[in-house]
Amino acid sequence: MSRIRTDLLVIGAGSGGLSVAAGAAQMGADVTLLEGGKMGGDCLNHGCVPSKALLASGKAAHALGAGEVYGIGRAVPQVDYAAAQAHVAGVIAQIAPHDSQDRFEGLGVRVIRAWGRFTGPREVEAGGHVIVARRVVIAAGSSPMVPPIPGLGDVPYLTNETIFDLRERPEHLLVVGGGPIGVEMAQAHRRLGCRVTVIEGKRALPADDPETAAVALDRLRAEGVEIAEDAMVSRVGGTAGEIEVATEDGRRFTGTHLLLAAGRQPNIDGLNLPGAGIETTRAGIRVDARLRTTNRRVYAIGDVTGGLQFTHVAGYQAGVVIRSALFGLPARAGTAHIPWVTYTEPELAQVGLTEAQARAAHGDRLEVVRFPYAETDRAVAERKTEGLIKVMVRRGRPVGVSVVGAQAGEIANLWALVLANGLKMKHVAAMVSPYPTLGEISKRAAGAYFSPRLFDSKLVRRVVRLVQRWLP
Known part of the structure; x- marks a missing residue:
């Protein structure tokens, strides 16, 4: 077996592993990347990308029969299921070069297409190589769980x-x-x-x-x-x-x-984690707030940790690991600002705490503000009025946002920014939102939070009357 020494060994070429490998290599680290399956991992090949592509086919078919509300005659879609799946394959093929072995080798990453197995705290065997790494990042992802159902x-x-x-x-x-x-x-x-x-x-x-x-x-x-x-x-x-x-x-x-x-279940079988002193739980690999395993030279990110299983979470955690492993900074990962979306129609989005979680955490100090799509002019114009936004607020600061309705995932982007930076409702209220847009619902929700404080306040009324007496 050949022996390779590297600064950083990344196990898994899914979204998290690729983010770590690309970032570390471009900042000067010697990086080795292991992948025994397809480059791009589950997200590109079996998850986010193909599912959204097939949903797009379904949306196009549905639209043909849903035009009567706009004055368009109903049409019966002629669905070619094989062609729809070919569309899915085409989308994967179009994105695949971005995650390809050629691209990452072009960035300076040593790519080994093989499964890895720990043989020591910093040593992994893969594809006829023994790789000794200063730091290791496990980003092996997850696989569909097959429950033990009789038959x-x-x-x-x-x-x-x-x-x-x-x-x-x-x-x-x-x-x-x-x-x-x-x-x-x-x-x-x-x-x-x-x-x-x-x-x-x-x-x-x-x-x-x-x-x-x-x-x-x-x-x-x-x-x-x-x-x-x-x-x-x-x-x-x-x-x-x-x-x-x-x-x-x-x-x-x-x-x-x-x-x-x-x-889902974490892809940890075959890694020989005990051989590297890495502990696991029922959910996956045990990590601390810095995403380090019980072997302090080994990090784990993404689905293998058993936490929030989303592509963007793995990408976020990749940034935390890069700051820690490459620069020695005490970077920590949090979840309070993490968004997720279910891409049905209407879409369903969540940022931070749900109402139940927020009430459990903050009790009577919590305020919940709701605003319906039906009172948003763009939603009315497009006949997409089902849904609402609800914002969980503690002392003027949002701690969670739930959205269901048209483009809920896009609307959640603003609130992800708000929660990530500790902004308050006053900052959202100060935003000038273009009219008419669906995103205006966020500003309207902020307005709904402040309205009782302004329009139902006896103090405000007294102040206004007093000022009016003295104004020239």
């Missing part, structure tokens, strides 16, 4: 890693799991002409605010998606084309295809 091993099933390989449209797609992956794929396939049933053991979209999640789920139901909640799967049976899912309460669901969207 599952005897029937064909799909995951997010295989559903984009389909070229024949499912007649009736059964989705086990009502999280973001499950509901996004449910709406996309329903709009592409499939019957769809979502089977969720508890509450669908459980991580989101129940009030805003209900708006998105109601739309899915109105479009024909069956959503069965409190339906814990007890058994799966049948054959290809005729699959049955049974639940503990006696319900039975039959469909042609089965998609498992019941969670």
